[in-house]
Amino acid sequence: MEDKTGVLVYGELAGTKLAGTTCELLECGRRLAADLGQRLACVLVGEVSDTAAAEAAARGAATVYVASIPQECAFDGDVHVAAAAAAVATAEPGIVLLGHTPLGREIGPRLAFRLGAAVSTDCIDLRIDPDSGKLIMTKPVYGGNALLDSVAQTAPQLATVRAKAMPTGEPTAENTPNVVHLSFEMPTTRLTITDRVQEEVEGVKLEDAPIVVSGGRGVGGPEPFTTILQDLAAVLHGAVGASRPACDNGWAPEAMHIGLTGKIVAPDIYIAVAISGASQHMSGCAGSKTIIAINKDAEANIFREAAYGVVGRYEDVVPAFTARLRELLAD
Ligand SMILES: Cc1cc2nc3c(=O)[nH]c(=O)nc-3n(C[C@H](O)[C@H](O)[C@H](O)COP(=O)(O)OP(=O)(O)OC[C@H]3O[C@@H](n4cnc5c(N)ncnc54)[C@H](O)[C@@H]3O)c2cc1C
Structure with missing residues (x-):
């Protein structure tokens, strides 16, 4: 050696x-x-x-x-x-x-x-x-x-x-x-490229976003990803992410999947909305500087990981938070 x-x-x-x-x-x-x-x-x-x-x-x-x-x-x-x-x-x-x-x-x-x-x-x-x-x-x-x-x-x-x-x-x-x-012997390729698909990213790329707003199974369907969560992310110039169940259910694209089997992000602020905080999810976001959790279950594990937390229904908390941020940013 x-x-x-x-x-x-x-x-x-x-x-x-x-x-x-x-x-x-x-x-x-x-x-x-x-x-x-x-x-x-x-x-x-x-x-x-x-x-x-x-x-x-x-x-x-x-x-x-x-x-x-x-x-x-x-x-x-x-x-x-x-x-x-x-x-x-x-x-x-x-x-x-x-x-x-x-x-x-x-x-x-x-x-x-x-x-x-x-x-x-x-x-x-x-x-x-x-x-x-x-x-x-x-x-x-x-x-x-x-x-x-x-x-x-x-x-x-x-x-x-x-x-x-x-x-x-x-x-x-x-x-x-x-x-x-370097000169080296090029191996004979065993690969056939059948198609090329460019991942479309609107706004900030998830991995590079300083603020990530992530939705979990608790958001209940695809719509919040393009409305409530997207609105909050847009105000903060951030990106939207998702837990694995949200992607597995087809509510959010796989490109938003965060965790052990998905993407790893380490933004300044990670806002976990209706995410329980399973270890496999945290593997993908634990490097975030500040984690904020919004969950209706005060016992959810995510509150052990979060620096700040709100116990409540996300349908009430997130739009109110977004509206207040808009007011503050307009001042
Ligand atoms: C090998 C392996 C790899 C995995 N990899 C990943 C991975 O990469 N990423 C990943 O995310 N998971 C992964 N998982 C799955 C992981 O174990 C969890 O099952 C998953 O993270 C749970 O997702 P969730 O928090 O969205 O859903 P849940 O655990 O179902 O939590 C939903 C939360 O939403 C809250 N909620 C419900 N309704 C509301 C409301 N109206 N307002 C506010 N809160 C509400 C509930 O209180 C609950 O805490 C993996 C599992 C395995 C076995």
Whole structure:
């Protein structure tokens, strides 16, 4: 393990820029590399723009490995695993970080298997043990009811990191990136793309919204999602989310599903409307800075998680809250 040094971030792209999760990984990687007195590198796979490579450098990557692949391979896990393996073979890092995104969830374990290494998935905290110099990886287990610390006995040490679990940090210098183009054997694709559907987002994107108004089974049907909840979200310039039952019932689109099996959000304010606060739901929103609960059951678990709570029927509470906010904001 000792001959492998440095931290390698597997970056993801959002068009010509870095994805938000990658900025978080780079900030985390920069901290870990500094604690180890080692270097940070980043690998970018796809049609990589100069802007993205420069941003990775400005966020601390001493070397940016670029694996150019055609657009039609952008969703091909086999290609990403091959590119990641090529980056690891070249950089020989001691630590590899990936986002716990759909892509990272797919390639993290496959890459670990290929390297004969362990991976800890869905980590919310990473730190260096000052005594051993090893990476301590913290992840929620049992539906978020407990936290597990683990240390890998293999190298490199791999972790996928939950979105919004780490600060984004700021780019520091306008560094000219030290770009290394990777060559690797493109695997024969086993993927056939039959259709492309662009997720339509009106207003603020759920994952990026500073305020999220979420509805649960207790709202009773689809209508509140486009009326009462949407009205409150609009006044606050926020986005609407939902619990799993609300999505399973078809009241809200799957894209709004928050929780263990859905999206993870960490807004400044999370308003849980008629949501009981099951651990699987909280897994997706527990990182919120402030949770406000509106529930007619004073014993609902959500009140144990919330900083502020209103016991009452949401049909009465939410419209009154929205109206009062409108008045205050108009002043
Ligand atoms: C493996 C697994 C994964 C899961 N993943 C997820 C996940 O990702 N996300 C998720 O959300 N769940 C998930 N679940 C389901 C989870 O266990 C809960 O069943 C679910 O979160 C409950 O959703 P809810 O709070 O909307 O509904 P309920 O638990 O039914 O709660 C409804 C709440 O609404 C309140 N209410 C009713 N009427 C009103 C009213 N008029 N005004 C105010 N309050 C009212 C009630 O008091 C109640 O507290 C998962 C479960 C499993 C087993």
